[in-house]
Amino acid sequence: MPRIVDHEERRAEIVLALWLVIAEHGIEGVSLRQVAAAAGVSMGRIQHYFGTKEALVLAGCNALVDNAYAGYQETADATPRDRLLHVVSQQIPENDAGRIGVSVWYAYVAKSINHPAVRQVLAEARRGAEDECARLIRAGRSDQGAGDEADGGACDPAALEQARRLLALADGLTLRVLVGDLEPAEALATLQAEVDHV
Amino acid sequence: MPRIVDHEERRAEIVLALWLVIAEHGIEGVSLRQVAAAAGVSMGRIQHYFGTKEALVLAGCNALVDNAYAGYQETADATPRDRLLHVVSQQIPENDAGRIGVSVWYAYVAKSINHPAVRQVLAEARRGAEDECARLIRAGRSDQGAGDEADGGACDPAALEQARRLLALADGLTLRVLVGDLEPAEALATLQAEVDHV
DNA sequence: CCTGTTACGATGCGATCGTATTGCTAAACG
DNA sequence: CGTTTAGCAATACGATCGCATCGTAACAGG
Structure with missing residues (x-):
């Protein structure tokens, strides 16, 4: 052969x-x-x-979320709070490489509006990120708050809504940094304050 | 002639x-x-x-922000809190017409990343919205809090950061609703809670 | 009535697009 | 030492693109 x-x-x-x-x-x-x-x-x-061009573009989308997931898994031995901060602020571009990555990500986000296959890939990734964030939030709470450990799935919806809020806020701030309206440091500070406030 | x-x-x-x-x-x-x-x-x-096609696309962008501004000015005689809620939640799509409008808006947002003219139009609109929101926040505070009226521009940065947080959160939630990950009612509830919390 | 100008519709052109097709080349296997 | 087949490069093709050009119809002013 x-x-x-x-x-x-x-x-x-x-x-x-x-x-x-x-x-x-x-x-x-x-x-x-x-x-x-x-x-x-x-x-x-x-x-x-x-x-096909279609297949190439879709492969690029899948590779993007795989990359992000691999980056997250490298933080496996950090505290829940730090991991949460990582998930939420990973997309804030700090250098040119980061800008490229996040601008590509936003391009796919826009395409997902009219493109079912891309939408499905991004939706799945987003749901995964939200679930993971909710888990991290619960873990962070049971770490410090020594009061009630009796929660298993009871405060689930609250943690998940918190996760959604955090990730939505991160998306909006990322966009502003990307367009140049906001300094990366300011966005990071806002996100950090929000994470610590949870 | x-x-x-x-x-x-x-x-x-x-x-x-x-x-x-x-x-x-x-x-x-x-x-x-x-x-x-x-x-x-x-x-x-x-x-x-x-x-030119370029000019057409740009005109569509300008018309979009003009539309949004006209919609805001119709709320001139509402309370600051209601006006703030309007600005922040206007883009959450509730019907098909709203979905069309906001999907067009997001398309321009993505284009603005690589297109300076579109970026400038959107950046200007965004700055206007942030300033207006900051004004509304200050107005809402001095309405209820009868304590310190001695602020004129001192708490400006704080209010402006609050405005930025609110609008960024609204953008992120809008995207989720647009893609179908989130129900409009949930997004509105989250935004309303955030506005009342300010 | 005539004339000049605006408001178009129709068409042509060169560039670029995605994709199908063709064919060569290098290497693993009998 | 062929033979076979994956790994490409090259090219041809029809469709579609933005834009320039041309022609015409309608109508206000002289």
């Missing part, structure tokens, strides 16, 4: 180029030729690994 | 068709032909009134 290459690595290279194109020209600026040029490969290669 | 038509009315018709196309296919689905078909007019007409 013929020569074998690392399939996943090739795909990752192309997806990275896709993200660069999205960050620079938005999702409407994505064409196979542009991505191929950014990756320094031929159009044929992209077709070989993704088949 | 030749026949005279209502310039603004023609433009408004075309902009409305533009919004419909954006709401249905996203901003990447906008083409002069699509908008012309949605408006039931010829491409030539759009070219006549807007010249």
Whole structure:
């Protein structure tokens, strides 16, 4: 049989180029030729690994949420409060790399409005993040508050609403930082105050 | 001279068709032909009134913020608290018309990331909304709290940060409702609680 | 009535798009 | 040492794009 290459690595290279194109020209600026040029490969290669533009864009979306999840799992041995702060403030861009990542993320968010497949991927990720945040909030409470340990699922809805509030606030602040209306430090300070207030 | 038509009315018709196309296919689905078909007019007409696709899209953005501002001014004789609630929750979609409006708004938000002209329009609108919210917050405080009336611009930054928090939270909640993760009633309840808490 | 200008509709053009197709090349296997 | 097949590069193709251009119909002013 013929020569074998690392399939996943090739795909990752192309997806990275896709993200660069999205960050620079938005999702409407994505064409196979542009991505191929950014990756320094031929159009044929992209077709070989993704088949269709639609599949490429969707793969880029999945890779994005996989990346975020991997980043979260690296905080496995931190305190619940710190992990919560990480989830909530990870998307605040602090450098150029962060700006690229979050601008790509927002591009997908906008696309999800009219694109069911993208919407499903993002909705699943969002639900996962909310559940995880709710868990962290409960864990943080039972850490310090030594009063009532008898809760198992009773205060669940309250914690989940708190999680939703936190994540929604983070989304809104992220957008302002991304557009340049807000300094990253201010957004982080607001989020930190909110996390500590919970 | 030749026949005279209502310039603004023609433009408004075309902009409305533009919004419909954006709401249905996203901003990447906008083409002069699509908008012309949605408006039931010829491409030539759009070219006549807007010249360029770029100008059309930008006009649609300006019309959007003008609309929102007009809606706000209709609440001129309400209490500060109610006006604040209006500004913050106006974008939560409650019916299909609202969904169209807010999905168009989010499409522009995403475009603003890579498009300086759109960004400037939205940034200006956002700053106006924040200032107005800060004013309403101060007004609401001096209404009930009869203690310290000696503030003029001293508690300004605090009120402005509160305004930013509120609007960012509203953006995040709006997005969740738009994508279908959250019921409009839940988002409104969260926002109302937050407004009353201020 | 004539004329000049606005308000378009219709059409053409070059560029770019996604995708299907073709064919070569390098390497694993018998 | 073929033979086979994955891994591409190259290109062709039809569709669609924004925009420029051209032609015409309607109508206000002289």
